[in-house]
Amino acid sequence: MRKLSRLSRFNIASLAMGLAFLYLPIIILVIYSFNASRLVTVWGGWSLRWYHEFFNDRAMIEAAWMSLRVAVSSATIATLLGTLTAVALSRGEAFRGRTLFSGMLYAPLVMPEVITGLSLLLLFVALNAERGFWTVTIAHTTLTMCFVAVVVQSRLGSLDRSLEEAAMDLGCNPLRAFLAVTLPLIAPAIVAGWMLAFTLSLDDLVIASFTTGPGSATLPIRIYSEVRLGVKPEINAICTLVIGLIAVIIVIASLASKLSSSQGESAAPL
């Protein structure tokens, strides 16, 4: 147990405090969503009152529906484009503009959202596009495909190339080798990428605020305008529902990455 003895008391304390710091606020939020009292700070017993309130709030439900539709469509397009990108960057030979391509790809990962949002809006205005579902979907696709590309690319990088070579030596053409050998191997990373894109889209406030039009608010936009007015128990309930949905997604994604790590190195740390 040499490894264990390297763990000092300081290490354990900092780990425990770090995790407590990360989780306590979320746990408190979830607990208070079941509070019967209207005052967020007074505990009035357990109740589902605020969930009931949410399901009767038409505007909120509509926003949630809009968010879900945007998240599913943008995650799907982003996964397709992101996977193509990853394949091109990790398997393709050099092509003209490759540096520009990878530059455009990594920049959105850290680019302040106000810049991305504003620039896309100005494009949509210049194109005279009607703002709403499609403009938000395109904006989210542009952001999330970069995350998908990074996840899939790191999986492709850790893949044993001799499998692809063997398939080609045995007479497969490149496309067939890719579909029969590579694709199944990177499938877990693609699934994880879709999940990540989905949650990022569901989460986004800034880019959606810029690119949406009147009458088509997403859930974060509605939550934000409510939160600005103060804490409301109904918001706690909505947040708990979103956390629940994301928890389900994390379980699926971790199952997928378990599948992936049993076949080799684990996927990206995202």
Next chain:
Amino acid sequence: MSGRRIFARPARFAAIAPYVWMVLFFLVPFGFVLKISLSQTAIAQPPYEPLFDPTAGWEALKAAFAALSIDNFKLLASDDLYVFAYVRSLTVAATATALLLLIGYPIAYGMARLPRRWQAVAMVLVIVPFWTSFLIRIYAWINILQHDGLLNQILLALHLVSRPVVWLSTDTAMYIGIVYSYLPFMILPLYATLAKMEPVLEEAASDLGAPPWQVFWLVTFPLSLPGVGAGVLLCFIPIVGEFVIPDLLAGSNSLMIGQTLWLEFFTNKDWPVASAAAIVLLVVLLVPLLLYERLQKRQLEQGR
């Protein structure tokens, strides 16, 4: 057959669709931001002029070009509001990044020293909050920090304070929010480098008589610098342009540049000034952005 060339040609074609997409929706939009930052505000739809109308003929286009000016940038440089906003954004981002490094490093270090099995669990535990909505996490803190929130209740119950402390709308609240939201971005790259480090190096140093702090400063920390660099860039760049956290947690007497941009755009409907502010922000962030790209590229593409 070299492994490198496998799929080479077909894989090139795979780049076409995403390439076109990124040029159209990432690169071209910056052209519009630049153009509108050189325009004037107008009470019209869209709220700026001149408009470029290719159908209006060459003369009209020339006139439109002549109407472009750098007035908005002059305004940004001369108005204290904007200058302060840029300075404040950079100060807040630098302070927050330093705090993140101070808090994140011990956590990442602790993770790297866990037995292998537990490392994977710890990593999942750190990633999970990153998947939880940003806005929800900030909202969670409003719950805790408000006037009669949990923090004040605990402090009062412990008799540490006699009256509720004002937490919301202060810089303290904003820093708590930023550190809370960005902590996983700091921990993960640090952990990645620390976990790869050979434990024998530290053991050798301590066998040769170095006290623990010297082992850390002379061996561990220098070896973890790539992770430190990645973590710092991953946090610093987006924090400079941060909007949601300062808007919901900090006071409204001093704004960050993300907030002024938002305000100009949504409240004042001054698109040209908002665009100019975005261009300046982009220029300020250009060097860290390029550094980050090089790092990311080296990390993902070295295995080719």
